[in-house]
Amino acid sequence: MNVLLTGSTGFVGSCLLEHLTRVSSLNIETVSKASDTSRKGKVRTNHYLLDLADDLSSSEFLHNKKYDVLIHAAWEGLPSKTRQSNERNTKLSIKLFEKFIQSGGTSIVGLGSCLEYGDVIGQVDESDTGRNLTDFGNSKRLLASSLEQFKTHYIWLRPFYLYGPCQHSNSLISSTISHLSETSYDWMREPFVANDFVYIEDLGRLVAKLVSKELWIGEVNVGTSVTTQNISLVNLIRSYLGEIEYEFKGNGDIGLSANLTKIKRYLPDFEFSSLQEGVYAVMDEVMKIKG
Secondary structure: OEEEOOOOOOOOOOOOOOHOOOOOOEEEEEEEEEOOOOOOOOOOOOEEOOOOOOHHHHHHHHHHHOOOOOEOOOOOOOOOOOHHHHHHHHHHHHHHHHHHHHOOOOOEEOOOOHHHHHHOOOEEOOOOEEEEOOHHHHHHHHHHHHHHHHHOOOEEEOOEEEEEEEEEEEOOHHHHOOOOOOOOOOOOOEEEEOEEEEEEHHHHHHHHHHHHOOOOOEEEEEEOOOOOOOHHHHHHHHOOOOOOOOOOOOOOOOOEEOHHHHHHHHHOOOOOHHHHHHHHHHHHHHHHHHH
């Protein structure tokens, strides 16, 4: 099965690439505006430097290669989510989907977000409707709807709060490391907000399984069903590094979490890492990078 992965040099795309290339039945090729580098420096595929915003080049590229599956992980501008960026990425993604189908492609994997649920609190199922969505959440919902309208085989991954090594500098792990000298948690913007944190490697494993088994099951929540306050994750990092943990009175773990209806149905043996397992694995890698 011939697979094209966009955004292969990004935080999510590089992890997907590592796991997809371990599946012998998949022939992976990648495209992005960046050079062919992987997070661990080990993955090597046929990589094409290409600006997908160039309509003519991307159209010819897709027709010449005859891919079976498109995995679209590119979203230019993150972590910024400005209205202008969202509009540009949405238009580009829909055009890419259309041209891929016109070129004979049969299956698409798209990357959504738990922000498609807006300000809903509690455990949500894939069929639940979002409420008071941000512009970014609305943009992702529009893309998910477009895949359904195209009537193609598709998977729309809806990851909750991803974490991992080499994440952007404003991520919770990066920020924690930057503020190790702080004796209070005043630097944290939302210390008591609870999130469903997902280890990036679990997303990679999941996508590899879904694609290799050709499970085109539509919208899929990717979360652990467990919510944890931000400050508790920070304390895990501080504990790993031998730092004094912040003292606080818990305000309860009320937040948005994933009901894993489809994963349990189609991949009943799939397990997510516990938060401690994932955070410690990330810190192991971070410390290796730091030397």
